[in-house]
Amino acid sequence: MALEQSVIQDKLVATFGEDVRFLEKTDIFTILIPSHLIVPVVMFLKNDEVLRFNFLTDLGAIHYPDNQPAEQFCIFYLMHNWVDNVRIRIKTFISGENPEVKTLTNVFLCANWMEREAYDFYGINFIGHPQLKRILNMDEMVSFPMRKEFPMEDGGRTDKDDRFFGRTVSNKPVQDQVPHEKL
């Protein structure tokens, strides 16, 4: 029998109470948790007899420089239950000045390089990581290139300015925005 979304929701609320928020209207069932809960929540999702999210599919960071200082980085984790074939996305927001979160390397071996990648590009400190150093960029690099303030091409270009095309762009995280009605 397929694992229902409501079952996951009930179990998480029963264990972690009001700390876990659930996001509506997403392609994959998404939960939002405070960053100190990341290891217990992932362990719970992995080890619970019913939930059985046995596979960490992906892990990545997102930079939201326009958010308030405490929520400038988002880390997303994508987990997959292969028995019932259900995916879940976990998001947590962390501070921009001192971005740090506990490591998952003790739960999933594959988190090692994924977290190193997130560190390399966003400078997120994964507390307890066994070998947190740059992975794709060279060790001598000092900046974190995937942060939005890191320029990629000539900053003087104005031909692709959104205002000239009647576009309004919002840099808020997806869940805080009103979903588009109809294009």
Place this chain on the structure above:
Amino acid sequence: MLLPPEHRYAKMIDARKNEDGSELSILNLGPTHPATHGIFQNILLMDGERILDAEPTVGYIHRAFEKIAENRPFYQITPLTDRMNYCSSPINNMGWWMTVEKLLGVEVPKRAQYLRVIVMELARITDHIICNSILGVDTGAYTGFLYVFQFREKIYEIYEEICGARLTTNMGRIGGFEREWSPRAFKLLDEFLEEFPVAWKEFENLFERNRIFIDRTVNVGPISAERAISYGFTGPNLRAAGVDYDIRVAQPYSSYEDFTFTIPVGKSGDTYDRFCVRNAEVWESLSIIRQALDKLPEGPYHADVPDYYLPPKEDVYTSMEALIYHFKIVMGEVPVPVSEVYHAVEGGNGELGFTLITDGSRTPYRLKFRRPCFIYYQAYPEMIKGAMLSDAIVILSSLNVIAGELDA
């Protein structure tokens, strides 16, 4: 190689002196050595011919695709995906288009979906041809490689007929293909389906019961299912360990649910099993292509989405509406919702995933590629621990680590 004295291997070498007076040594495997089939370095700590420990360094051809993608409209991101797993670029292209279509809610016609399945399975075959025949080369059998490699050429001719390019294909559009497949493409496809199975059978016979090959591969670099899952293995490498996880079945896309095929699995997850799983997958791919050709429906080869799909060139010169659409699409000025999607396809190496986050601008706000190679390559040091140096080469090529995908 001279190691800095603070390196942990330097300390290990100092600390240990063997009874016969020999010492541990350091060997640099790569970054540019023909045997590694790509640019990645491993610093090996060796005791004679045995590997005690390894430290991989990746990133030699890192090209910052995720950063570039944040500054490109969707259609300009396809050429970036080509260059990830360049042995099977159509799968990457189609995976990317399907992600965008999921975001935009574009419904793709059945015919285009079937054509996509055909081209993706062809790409899987090229991927497995390369991996398995190169594995043959690494164990000393050059003939098989030369023999089956001409069929990769034939597949490239089919690509050329479909999209005009061979290696980095940049194939397709949002909603389907850029043009209808020509009769010559179908003719080449028929010829391929006629000739290739004969050669592939011979290739299999050359290796699967070959004493030398078996000695070189059985029990070399095994990984248990449990470890493989924890290390994030997907694709043939995971299936060789006995787990039948395949996205084509788990979460079918592009009408894969219309076809019957089996997922070949191995048992011990060693090099030989990986080889056999890939061989068997080629047969399944051929069967899927035949089924798709048999059932290929009539109809349009692209979705009717003028906002995203370039109009025919003749119309651009004669009709105002087509000109406007053409201009808007080329400038990247297409309507984009504020949303977040994840889409995964079964790439040549495993689950190739795209996390696409948009904020309403013409470019992605964030695009994250789940690159299967990158994730499972971290198990390599563990897999070669205690093996011989020559085994390390064989294990590396059986994992099918593609430098482009590893480093993105």
